[in-house]
Amino acid sequence: MAASARMIYLDHNATTPLDPRVLDVMLPFFTKDYGNAASTSHPFGWRARSAVDDARAVIAQAIHAAPDHDLVFTSGATESINLAFKGLRPEPGKNHVVTSRIEHKAVLDSCRNLEDNGAEVTYVGVDEAGRVDLKQLAAAIGDRTYLVSIMLANNETGTVQDMVAIAELCRDKGVVLHTDATQALGKIDVDLDKLDIGLASFSGHKLYGPKGVGALYVRGDLRHRMQPQIHGGGHEYGLRSGTLNVPGIVGFAEALDICTSEQPSESLHIMSLRMQLHDVITSQLDGVRLNGDLSGCLPGTLNLSFAYTDADSILLEMPDIALSSGSACTSAKAEPSHVLRAMGVGDELARASIRFGIGRFNTEEEIAYAARRCIDAVTRLRAMSPLVA
Numbered sequence: 001m002a003a004s005a006r007m008i009y010l011d012h013n014a015t016t017p018l019d020p021r022v023l024d025v026m027l028p029f030f031t032k033d034y035g036n037a038a039s040t041s042h043p044f045g046w047r048a049r050s051a052v053d054d055a056r057a058v059i060a061q062a063i064h065a066a067p068d069h070d071l072v073f074t075s076g077a078t079e080s081i082n083l084a085f086k087g088l089r090p091e092p093g094k095n096h097v098v099t100s101r102i103e104h105k106a107v108l109d110s111c112r113n114l115e116d117n118g119a120e121v122t123y124v125g126v127d128e129a130g131r132v133d134l135k136q137l138a139a140a141i142g143d144r145t146y147l148v149s150i151m152l153a154n155n156e157t158g159t160v161q162d163m164v165a166i167a168e169l170c171r172d173k174g175v176v177l178h179t180d181a182t183q184a185l186g187k188i189d190v191d192l193d194k195l196d197i198g199l200a201s202f203s204g205h206k207l208y209g210p211k212g213v214g215a216l217y218v219r220g221d222l223r224h225r226m227q228p229q230i231h232g233g234g235h236e237y238g239l240r241s242g243t244l245n246v247p248g249i250v251g252f253a254e255a256l257d258i259c260t261s262e263q264p265s266e267s268l269h270i271m272s273l274r275m276q277l278h279d280v281i282t283s284q285l286d287g288v289r290l291n292g293d294l295s296g297c298l299p300g301t302l303n304l305s306f307a308y309t310d311a312d313s314i315l316l317e318m319p320d321i322a323l324s325s326g327s328a329c330t331s332a333k334a335e336p337s338h339v340l341r342a343m344g345v346g347d348e349l350a351r352a353s354i355r356f357g358i359g360r361f362n363t364e365e366e367i368a369y370a371a372r373r374c375i376d377a378v379t380r381l382r383a384m385s386p387l388v389a
C-alpha cells in the first residue's frame, strides 16, 4: 500500500521524516553552495568546508566530544559500525571481542566478520528488561579482549543500558568500548566525555535528519589504531575517503541541534503519548506483555506482545498504521526477534510482538486511533483463535 495522508506513522525507530527546518538549511548546499569541501582554491570549496566545520562543531558539542577527538562522517551508522569493528587494530596478542546478544544486525554481522577472520567473540546475555548482565560482562572480559561493543539504546525495546557502569568496567580492564548510539542520540543525553567511550556510531535519519549520513566518533588516543576501510583522497583524518556529503552533513548537524534544544519538552510530549497508548491498550486487553520496561527506556518506544495472536496478522488487520513486528531487519525473515529471545520471551510471544515507535509529529488523536485499531485487531484475531478459551 502506498503511503497516504490517512496513514499514521508509528515506526520512528526504523526511520524518521526529515524535519522541514532541516530541509531548509540543506537546500542551499544542493543548488548554490555546491562546492567540494576539499576544493581549496575557490570560495565554493571554502563555503562547503566551513559548513562542514560548523556541522562538526555542533555535533561534537551535542555529544560532549572534546575538540581533539575525531568525528568521522560516514554514510550512516552501518558504515560507522563497520569502520569501528574492521578499523580498530587489536593490540599485539589480543583477538577477543565482547558484545551483547541484543545488538543491531550491523554489530552482530560485523562480529561474525571478525570471527570469520579468526577473532573470538563472546555474546553476553541480558535480563528480562533487556539490560546487559554486568557480572557476565565483567567475567567475559579477559586478557585477550581488546574491544567491547554494547549499544546505548535498543531499537526494538528502547531499553537503555547502564553505560556509566559499562564504561567504568571497560576502563578498569583497559579495553576499548564502542557503543552503537544510533537510537539514543537526539532522544536521551549522550555524553561521551563523561562516559569515557572510545568509539561511538551515529546516524542522521533516526533523528529527523537525512538518510545516507552518519558519523563515527573516535577518541583522540585511538586515532593511530584505526585503519581506513575506504581508501582515496585521505578525507576525514585519512579514515574515510570520498567527497563529503555536504548537504547531508549540514542536515545531520541541524537535526541534532533541534533535538538537543527541544529534547526536554519533546521527551515529555512523546512519553505522555506512549503512556496513553500503553494505558489504553492494557486497560482494554488482557494477555499483553510489555517487552522492556517503561523507565530507563527511550521515550517513544513501546514493545508489546499480544498473547494468542501473531504480529504479522495484527499488522494485516490495521494496514493504515505503519508499524513493525520485531525489527525491520529481522522481519524480512520469519524468525522471532533475537532481542526478545535474549530477554527470555518465548517464541510464541516473540512472534506476537509489535513495536510502536512514536515520534515528533504524532498527535494524541493519532495515538487514540492507533490504540483503538490495535485493540479491535487483537480482539478479532483472538475471536478466531482456537487457543483462546
Ligand SMILES: *Cc1c(COP(=O)(O)O)cnc(C)c1O
Residues within 6 Å of the ligand: 013, 014, 075, 076, 077, 078, 079, 104, 106, 151, 153, 154, 155, 180, 182, 183, 202, 203, 204, 205, 206, 213, 214
Ligand atoms: C538504524 C540503526 C542502525 C543502522 O543505521 P543506518 O544509518 O541505517 O545504517 C544501527 N543501529 C541501530 C541501533 C539502529 O537503530
